[in-house]
Amino acid sequence: MTIDIEYVILRHLQMKLKAPFTTSFGTFQRKEFILVEVVDRDGVSGWGESVAFAAPWYSEETVKTNWHMLEDFLVPLALAEPIHHPEELAKRFSAIRQNNMAKAAIEGAVWDLYAKRLGVPLCQALGGTKKDIEVGVSIGIQPTVADLLQVIERYVAQGYRRIKVKIKPGWDVDVIRDVRRAFPDVPLMADANSAYTLADADRLKALDEFGLLMIEQPLAADDLLDHARLQPLLHTPICLDESIRSYDDARKALDLGSCRIINIKIGRVGGLWEAKRIHDLCAERGVPVWCGGMLEAGVGRAHNIAITTLENFALPGDTAASSHYWERDIITPEVEVQGGLIRVPDAPGIGYDVDRRQVERYTQFAKVFHRTATA
Numbered sequence: 001m002t003i004d005i006e007y008v009i010l011r012h013l014q015m016k017l018k019a020p021f022t023t024s025f026g027t028f029q030r031k032e033f034i035l036v037e038v039v040d041r042d043g044v045s046g047w048g049e050s051v052a053f054a055a056p057w058y059s060e061e062t063v064k065t066n067w068h069m070l071e072d073f074l075v076p077l078a079l080a081e082p083i084h085h086p087e088e089l090a091k092r093f094s095a096i097r098q099n100n101m102a103k104a105a106i107e108g109a110v111w112d113l114y115a116k117r118l119g120v121p122l123c124q125a126l127g128g129t130k131k132d133i134e135v136g137v138s139i140g141i142q143p144t145v146a147d148l149l150q151v152i153e154r155y156v157a158q159g160y161r162r163i164k165v166k167i168k169p170g171w172d173v174d175v176i177r178d179v180r181r182a183f184p185d186v187p188l189m190a191d192a193n194s195a196y197t198l199a200d201a202d203r204l205k206a207l208d209e210f211g212l213l214m215i216e217q218p219l220a221a222d223d224l225l226d227h228a229r230l231q232p233l234l235h236t237p238i239c240l241d242e243s244i245r246s247y248d249d250a251r252k253a254l255d256l257g258s259c260r261i262i263n264i265k266i267g268r269v270g271g272l273w274e275a276k277r278i279h280d281l282c283a284e285r286g287v288p289v290w291c292g293g294m295l296e297a298g299v300g301r302a303h304n305i306a307i308t309t310l311e312n313f314a315l316p317g318d319t320a321a322s323s324h325y326w327e328r329d330i331i332t333p334e335v336e337v338q339g340g341l342i343r344v345p346d347a348p349g350i351g352y353d354v355d356r357r358q359v360e361r362y363t364q365f366a367k368v369f370h371r372t373a374t375a
């Protein structure tokens, strides 16, 4: 199989979230992101989505740094030579340091095109087998505990398979106690987005009594060592998110005992190829993984669904329904959750149609890059 990309379109989109989403590091009202379309000689399109946010709170990447990396480095590399397998592109990109979300955006588009050319769904091209995936939902910090309980009630009623609550100092032990009292049996976890240090070990230890499935990223993103010190003090498994940016990070975290579960985000680790390698490593080590979310629009959501079909994505992810985030998503059909499950689409590639009318509506500006002009 040879993929000859004829041109690439970068579009800058902005979509308003249905409800503001608050984490320990800030509040999101809208999502700005880059949609990548790669088009081959026959006019077949592959789609990718950069998950970088407008501001560098979650990681150092932003929409603008991603645009710069794509325009000046990654798109020219993708156009430079034909591609026989997306892995080749991942290797080509390894000459460029980090900037994982930018790399993943275009690599994801090439994966979609690759699977479409093969005539198979993306999940199958990746080696996934599941026909349905189990999903949970991530719930932001709310104005009051009463608000939080009401929101949780709604998602439990919709059948979501686990509830994730964002925590930070001052919105943690008492909140989780109230949630647990109201929902004694719900599969529950907490995500701190690096809001604590090792000096808070007692506070984190106090969460042990609530039977959480895991506590996600309690300490700093660059601190595998302190996570390794914290984990033996807790009964609750630590799950790492921000700390894991590559296969090697995952290997080191598992060797050190920094976590017992890994959240895989395709963008954070630089693409589907690296995500699959981390999945396979964790499978060998008997460590379950799950797919995190970055408030994606439909294209990113479709990629998350595809990777989650790999077997060792053993825990429900954060890939909630389109309608949880958006009045109107950019794909048809939209992603729906029924009884806590998403049915994996079986059409070639990402398996959803990109709704060009909606894309147009949300696009603020765009730029086209032709092979002849760059290569």
Ligand SMILES: O=C(O)CCC(=O)c1ccccc1C(=O)O
Binding pocket: 023, 058, 138, 191, 193, 241, 292, 293, 294, 295, 296, 318, 319, 320
């Ligand atoms: O619903 C989603 O897409 C996941 C929401 C979420 O938890 C999140 C949202 C924005 C930034 C970081 C995170 C996170 O997983 O830490």
Ligand SMILES: [Mg+2]
Binding pocket: 191, 193, 216, 217, 241, 242, 263, 292
């Ligand atoms: Mg997280």
